Amino acid sequence: MTIIVTGADGYVGWPVLLRLAETFHDERIVGVDNFARRRWVEEIGCVSANPILSPAERRKKVEDLGKVSFVEGDLISKEFVNMLVRVYQPDVIIHLAAQPSAPYSQISWEKAVYTQYNNNVSTLNLLWALKENKMLDAHFIAATTTGVYGAPEYPIPEGFIEVEYKGGKDIVPHPHMAGSFYHMSKCNDINNMYLAHKQWGLPVSDVRVAIVTGATTEEAKGDMATRFDFDFYFGVVTHRFCAQALIGYPITVYGKGLQGKPFVTLEDCVKSFVELAKKKDVDGYDVYNQTLGAVKIVELAEIIREAAEEEIGLEVEIKHVPNPRVEKEEHEMVIENDNFIKLVGKPMDLKEAIGDIFRTIEDRKKIIESYKDRFLPRGLEK
Numbered sequence: 402m403t404i405i406v407t408g409a410d411g412y413v414g415w416p417v418l419l420r421l422a423e424t425f426h427d428e429r430i431v432g433v434d435n436f437a438r439r440r441w442v443e444e445i446g447c448v449s450a451n452p453i454l455s456p457a458e459r460r461k462k463v464e465d466l467g468k469v470s471f472v473e474g475d476l477i478s479k480e481f482v483n484m485l486v487r488v489y490q491p492d493v494i495i496h497l498a499a500q501p502s503a504p505y506s507q508i509s510w511e512k513a514v515y516t517q518y519n520n521n522v523s524t525l526n527l528l529w530a531l532k533e534n535k536m537l538d539a540h541f542i543a544a545t546t547t548g549v550y551g552a553p554e555y556p557i558p559e560g561f562i563e564v565e566y567k568g569g570k571d572i573v574p575h576p577h578m579a580g581s582f583y584h585m586s587k588c589n590d591i592n593n594m595y596l597a598h599k600q601w602g603l604p605v606s607d608v609r610v611a612i613v614t615g616a617t618t619e620e621a622k623g624d625m626a627t628r629f630d631f632d633f634y635f636g637v638v639t640h641r642f643c644a645q646a647l648i649g650y651p652i653t654v655y656g657k658g659l660q661g662k663p664f665v666t667l668e669d670c671v672k673s674f675v676e677l678a679k680k681k682d683v684d685g686y687d688v689y690n691q692t693l694g695a696v697k698i699v700e701l702a703e704i705i706r707e708a709a710e711e712e713i714g715l716e717v718e719i720k721h722v723p724n725p726r727v728e729k730e731e732h733e734m735v736i737e738n739d740n741f742i743k744l745v746g747k748p749m750d751l752k753e754a755i756g757d758i759f760r761t762i763e764d765r766k767k768i769i770e771s772y773k774d775r776f777l778p779r780g781l782e783k
């Protein structure tokens with residue numbers, strides 16, 4: 402069996418690649434990346450809090466594990482993707498490659514177009530390469546996002562919703578109500594993957610990834626660490642708050658902070674992709690809300706304030722700042738996740754992941770301190 406992981410140099414992709422290598426011994430595992438994430442973070446003037454190996458060093462490390470290949474290539478090249486699929490004949494593709502930042506996609510027309518072109522053409526190239534190479538029984542596992550649902554005032558289902566209208570009734574994909582050009586790129590991906598499933602029978606697992614939180618996994622730590630970003634554009638809210646707390650900077654809650662947001666720990670995120678790769682006889686379009694549930698931003702700030710005190714004895718202030726995002730600031734998010742729970746069992750607690758973050762970045766104060774001007778927007782949007 403062959404498993405291709407796209408985005409294998411990324412925050413999630415690297416630990417997924419390492420866990421696959423640990424889990425599957427007779428299978429070939431192929432990691433693919435164009436290292437764009439490294440360039441984007443450099444472009445917005447920041448760095449990963451913890452050092453990560455260079456592409457060449459990572460390649461050597463994984464190739465030493467045996468039966469793991471690390472290929473550099475850009476998924477927007479149809480030629481490259483066709484070659485990849487023809488050469489490696491994947492049974493499973495775990496598609497994680499994307500420009501994943503909402504604020505980055507909102508900077509300008511160029512960034513919005515780049516994000517959608519990069520993300521959507523990459524996915525289309527993979528889908529069409531499977532079709533053109535007659536490999537439509539491969540299991541296509543893709544990272545989309547819980548952000549595609551928007552913030553409706555009812556419990557968010559796992560992908561599909563029953564609709565009754567004028568006496569008729571049907572189960573249809575949940576409407577896409579995303580709040581950024583990045584999130585819309587994932588809605589477009591979902592439409593195209595759903596079409597590929599309906600028209601060609603491609604088995605798809607559509608994993609709606611929540612806000613991934615965590616600094617390490619069993620395999621991705623020490624010199625094998627995954628990246629940890631804390632800037633306005635690429636640092637997720639949990640990571641930004643932890644970095645702020647660590648250097649005694651106030652935790653900056655956008656607006657009222659009464660909006661619920663869905664979270665998942667890095668460990669459960671990685672585990673669910675690997676569990677999906679093990680699954681046999683997948684033939685549907687299955688959706689997984691990859692989340693342990695929603696937490697309000699003010700509650701998250703409080704959890705992080707307490708963890709900073711418990712883990713490293715720091716007293717931290719919580720400060721509300723004007724919201725740079727257009728979003729509901731009060732929203733009771735209820736999100737169903739039965740399919741995801743069946744896959745991973747009891748999810749790891751968010752507090753556990755936050756404790757691990759503090760222990761991991763504790764000695765990175767100096768680097769975070771010197772990039773603290775990146776916590777808030779730089780005015781690139783003007």
Ligand SMILES: NC(=O)c1ccc[n+]([C@@H]2O[C@H](COP(=O)([O-])OP(=O)(O)OC[C@H]3O[C@@H](n4cnc5c(N)ncnc54)[C@H](O)[C@@H]3O)[C@@H](O)[C@H]2O)c1
Pocket residue numbers: 407408409410411412413414433434435436437438439474475476477496497498499500501519523544545546547610611612613614637
């Ligand atoms: N981290 C989160 O909180 C989160 C939340 C929701 C969804 N997701 C989704 O999960 C996936 C992984 O996210 P992540 O946080 O690891 O992001 P990441 O940026 O760290 O990883 C994505 C990787 O894809 C690579 N890539 C991008 N475009 C490429 C291309 N055209 N060709 C080859 N490689 C390319 C990048 O270089 C990067 O290494 C993404 O699809 C993202 O949208 C992540």
